[in-house]
Amino acid sequence: MMKVSLFATCLIDMFQTNVGKATVELLERLGCEVDFPKNQVCCGQPAYNSGYVKESKEAMKNMIKAFEHAEYVVSPSGSCVTMFKEYPHLFEGDAAWHEPAVKLADKTYELTDFIVNVLKVEDVGASLNGKATYHSSCHMTRLLNVKKEPFTLLNNVKGLEMENLENSHNCCGFGGTFSVKMGQISEQMVDEKVGCIAKTNAEYLIGADCGCLMNIGGRIERKGQPVKVMHIAEVLNSRR
Amino acid sequence: MVNGSIQNRDSFLDNIAANLKRSRRTSGVVKPQWKHAPQHEVYRNYSPDQLKKELENHCERIHTRYVETSSQHLPAALEEAVANYGNGLVCTWNDPRFSEYGLNPLMEKWETSSSLHVWNSVKGDENIKLAEQANVGITFSDLTLAESGTVVLFSSAAKGRAVSLLPATYIAIIPKSSIVPRMTQAAEMIHEKVERGETIASCINFITGPSNSADIEMNLVVGVHGPIQATYIVVNDR
């Protein structure tokens, strides 16, 4: 049995527990033994991206320690996994932390990447009726290079009709603290994204990054649009 | 030749070296063997006819009229092309190829009706005035790039820059043998000339069709400051 340690992410832990639950159930159904290293808190991205590298390093060290004994680390968040992949570079030259950082980066996978490329599964046996469109998050596609895996898995979900999202290459405007520091610009970006989603007439907006989904979902809700936002883990765990 | 001059060089370059945290490099820098060479793959091993075909295919994209002919029919083709642009004053390089390609009779015909100006360095600025008044500028292509539909012109006393620039329209006579795959081959040639210590032309123009701009609402307008229309006449047996 594959031993997987869940890297839940702080956003999911506090605000989107359903996504975490779906991830655990899905992985277990696919034959994994899932544990939850208790000491994990945050990958450090919020502070790191704003330029607070020193402050973020303490959070990073905590993560490196928390997952020390894990075999596989899997997370339903492309941008958080990308952050882990940065650790080796950030701890370069640090005798105590560089090796452990490399080890962690090497064994960490984003969820869809893990399912398709490690578990070698393309059809997870999920079913969800309806029209959906998928938002590809920037960090996952450009920095982590995980592009087709979500589509591979979604195309095998019974009853799900996937629509192409126009201008999918344009960022949704989350960017962590950008969404509050540069609120006006962020609003314009998310509005364009919501407009493109509306054009697809999809009932579901699916994504693999909670930050993006909170951003887009929050705007959709404020505008009162009838689109249900779902994380891909929830879709893949769906068996209606 | 006039003597040139250089001011403030040492302090400027010393400062660069200091920022790069090393001493000045004044010699011994060798260009590395670049790890990639994709430019040599384009149209590799294409025959002259294949290259010519690429050139023809590209002309439409660059709003250029493409004509093919033989040296026997070149005078007729050229006369037709000039008529197509409305005749008027024709301006050409002072280039032995006009004679070599059997164009003297046509040139004389134009001469007689006062509709020809051949670039003549003795006349100085007068050349520019006439080029400005001309309706058609005609040159040979010194080298032609198939991939981009480009004619390469090397300036000289007899081959003024203005001939392919000031007249309202432009016609290039292209010997088939002058067609190479792309700029890579032209660059190689020029580079070798420089390495041999030869003086290269004061102006080397890579010209691709007529002038254009997309500065107004991104709408492409063909014909701005340079020629408004262009024709390429390829001579098959040259």
Next chain:
Amino acid sequence: MSMKIGNDQFKKRVDDGVNNAFMRFAVSGAQERLRSRRLDAAEELGNWEEWRALGEEIRQHTLENLDYYLEQLTDNVAKRGGHVFFAQTAEEANEYIKNVARQKQAKKVVKSKSMVTEEIHMNAALEELGCEVIETDLGEYILQVDDHDPPSHIVAPALHKNKEQIRDVFQEKLSYKKTEKPEELALHAREMLRKEFLSADIGITGCNFAIAESGSISLVTNEGNARLTTALPKTQITVMGMERIVPTFEEFEVLVSLLTRSAVGQRLTSYVTALTGPRLPGEVDGPEEFHLVIVDNGRSAILGTEFQSVLQCIRCAACVNVCPVYRHIGGHSYGSIYSGPIGAVLSPLLGGYEDYKELPYASTLCAACTDACPVKIPLHELLHKHRQRIVEKEGKAPISEKLAMKAFGLGAASSSLYTVGAKVAPAALTPFMSGSSISKGPGPLKAWTESREFPAPTKERLRDWFDKRSDDGERKHSK
């Protein structure tokens, strides 16, 4: 520092940008067009990544040996009778150019588009002398006629203007009597400017790439104005940023290919012109006198730093054309003639953090720019390095943010502290919750909730759910 546009604060500039409906419509349309042209041009080649890798190699080697190649270049310029002036600062460059104008008793100067001459504010310096300086690039000409409106894009400077606005400006300033049809507007510009080209005393250009092995400078254009600027006036001055140089014609053609495809999706532009010195004996067009002004203006201070790769830039604007932020705020919002991602990295370096500290934060670090750059500048990483510098060395981050981040640092480093905080959060936020959302949040949430709902923290954290499951004896969890 005359890279700067205007004196408004960042927030106001962004506000103006967001509220300029035509500009946003024009910019997003242009982005779509230019992005797809670039992708088509790249796909056509079939091995674009190899081209990018080669472009990066060439630029990096050149920058590492910049002093060597500049020396070789200028030796060769002088051998051909050209005059070279190395200008450490904008002021020095302008002084030299003014001296040439004085010597020539120049009254009229024609210019082809050059970002570096905008950067050093050259036009104003010449105008002080009483010279008439005429922009001949169609976009720049339009802006100049329109009371010196600054450019909003490196390659398409008048992107923010619609054809009706241009027609109105031409009517007002140039006795134009026709319509807003682009062909007619362009024809009018052609007629007006022809006269100027033929009567100008000096032609001034920028330089796309200087070629060290031969002492040549090159211009990559579509309109023909750069050719006219360098063929007709008797004196030519070329101004170049010191890093705009290649070793030989062989690298020149590679970078030109990358430039034309990345900027406008063309295999080559209408005119690529390599000029070497003044005219040769016997020639009757081309300049009699040639000057090359090589400008530093803060570039050397970037060498040898973590930002050195930004000097690889070939000014194609591919990054600008994919930036989702530029898309909504436009070029003027950056407050600098260099806008978009390249502008956000370069402007603080050349112009200082005081004026430009917001720019590195006006980004989600989506990396579209890094992906698009033909010479592989890691733009989003450089934006991040600016943020690090602003926080750590410049001390320009707001105090409240510094404190919040310190708290984050502590809380995220220890799961027990986190647990305390996580228990507090739902309680603290309860007053703001309605159902499972927060519509009007406090503190940092306020900016969020101005346009979005924010999810309320769940009653049970995931880890607690996981714990409960394990306690029920079904699954293990690690300590």
